[in-house]
Amino acid sequence: NAGVTQTPKFQVLKTGQSMTLQCAQDMNHNSMYWYRQDPGMGLRLIYYSASEGTTDKGEVPNGYNVSRLNKREFSLRLESAAPSQTSVYFCASSTSGQGWETQYFGPGTRLLVL
């Protein structure tokens, strides 16, 4: 039982390049989330998927797209990376998206955009 896994662990991009961050969970959770963590700003929600087939914007969705590929996988895509997207990205999942539920986090992807 690996919990929430993310790939890659670290990535360097040039401005304008695109990439997809992958996330998978093996806990049979319905809801999944993407956050970014920046120094002094905590974690901010980018997008979330309450259930398979649905996605919604969070606090900071601009410059990102997501795909809920199936129940297990939730990917985050940067179409044209910008230096402002340099951050640590965390994926999380929870049972059914109820507000009181614990969210389980992955190890993070550290992204540097030059």
Place this chain on the structure above:
Amino acid sequence: AQSVSQHNHHVILSEAASLELGCNYSYGGTVNLFWYVQYPGQHLQLLLKYFSGDPLVKGIKGFEAEFIKSKFSFNLRKPSVQWSDTAEYFCAVNAHNQGGKLIFGQGTELSVKP
């Protein structure tokens, strides 16, 4: 817009000292409240949460937090810290009508000197 404020950005304590980390939120309705912790090199994980009932909640590793509705606060406490408590601590709030969306505070880095 909802917000969460953690007053202490970096706290340095000696082992056996008492700890209190402040967390205040701005939202007038019903909330679910969380403290998450990120130990060095580890995933973000739940420390404790409040969603109903006794406003004094106990979590793992001897931590507790008290929800004071009139003060919009959810401060984290531990009577005697250990070196192994060195970590970054995040307060998070969920509003009852927001599904699983969490708003995080900026985080507090705790360093415990042996």
